Amino acid sequence: MHNTSKKWNPSYMLNKLFTDNQCKELKESIENRQVKKITLNKEIITSLFSIEKLNSYLNNSLLIHPYVSVNNFNSTTSKRDLIERTTNKYSNALENELSLKNILFRIAKGDTLVINKLQIFDQEIKNLADNLSDLFLADANVNLYYAHNKTIGINLHFDYKDVLAIQTHGTKHWKIYNKEKAYTNETIDKQKKPDIDNKKDFIDITTTEGDLLFIPKGVWHYAFTEQNSSIHLALSLKAIKLKEVITEIIDNNFPELGEKPL
Numbered sequence: 001m002h003n004t005s006k007k008w009n010p011s012y013m014l015n016k017l018f019t020d021n022q023c024k025e026l027k028e029s030i031e032n033r034q035v036k037k038i039t040l041n042k043e044i045i046t047s048l049f050s051i052e053k054l055n056s057y058l059n060n061s062l063l064i065h066p067y068v069s070v071n072n073f074n075s076t077t078s079k080r081d082l083i084e085r086t087t088n089k090y091s092n093a094l095e096n097e098l099s100l101k102n103i104l105f106r107i108a109k110g111d112t113l114v115i116n117k118l119q120i121f122d123q124e125i126k127n128l129a130d131n132l133s134d135l136f137l138a139d140a141n142v143n144l145y146y147a148h149n150k151t152i153g154i155n156l157h158f159d160y161k162d163v164l165a166i167q168t169h170g171t172k173h174w175k176i177y178n179k180e181k182a183y184t185n186e187t188i189d190k191q192k193k194p195d196i197d198n199k200k201d202f203i204d205i206t207t208t209e210g211d212l213l214f215i216p217k218g219v220w221h222y223a224f225t226e227q228n229s230s231i232h233l234a235l236s237l238k239a240i241k242l243k244e245v246i247t248e249i250i251d252n253n254f255p256e257l258g259e260k261p262l
Helices: 010-017 020-032 042-048 051-060 100-108 123-136 242-253
Strands: 036-039 068-071 112-115 138-147 162-170 172-177 202-207 211-215 221-224 230-239
Touching (some): 010 042, 020 211, 042 162, 100 112, 162 172, 202 211
Antiparallel strands (some): 036 211, 162 211, 172 221
16 A cells, blocks of 8 residues: 555645535534435545546555455455465464455455555545544544445444445445444444344435445444445544543643653
8 A cells, every 4th residue: 555645635625525514414413313415526526536546556555454355244254365375374463465366356256345544545535534533523534445346245233433434436325224223332232233134124325426424333234236336435433532632732732741750
């Protein structure tokens, strides 16, 4: 993976991305913990991460686990399936270089490609994450998900952080459990997983290029593609706690405070 050097004006892009009404609408959805789809500026959204850009990353960058991985609906693929056959698959190293050939094979088999912490490698994405972090007073992380056509994504799950799913390429169909909401402020019993066959308990939402979908933390969901492949950026937001703010202020302004010689 590499870091782009292209100049980018984040405040200008963010102003172009959201209208005042859209920003207000999104904030209200976050405050009310409601699933919400908002159609943004398609031209800017698709320029964030196109299929051509993804191909360039895959062909010209080091593919390192755990930053790059694949997953499927049954969660049966491991990094050992992706490591070059000439490499020791049982190495205890935390980071392993993966085989592009093996990754493409798993995608063709129906796996979803995941690039974790995309903001580390892409300056445009980092600027977007930083600006949305400032806007919502939250720590932001961005993961990329690519799914080929006729692919079911990661199995039914919920996230521990609020998620903004930004569709930059193709189309994705979402199934979102709407019977009850499980908030992650409390311990969630994963044994109470919804019955995926009860279609009436799920709402259907389709995102196309330029759409943003807000999914509150704790809401069960899964997604799939049909005729079109899909790239979406999952921008997770974690509310900043007061103690973290205080620690940041102390570390930045009073670094010697409280230090004592050994």
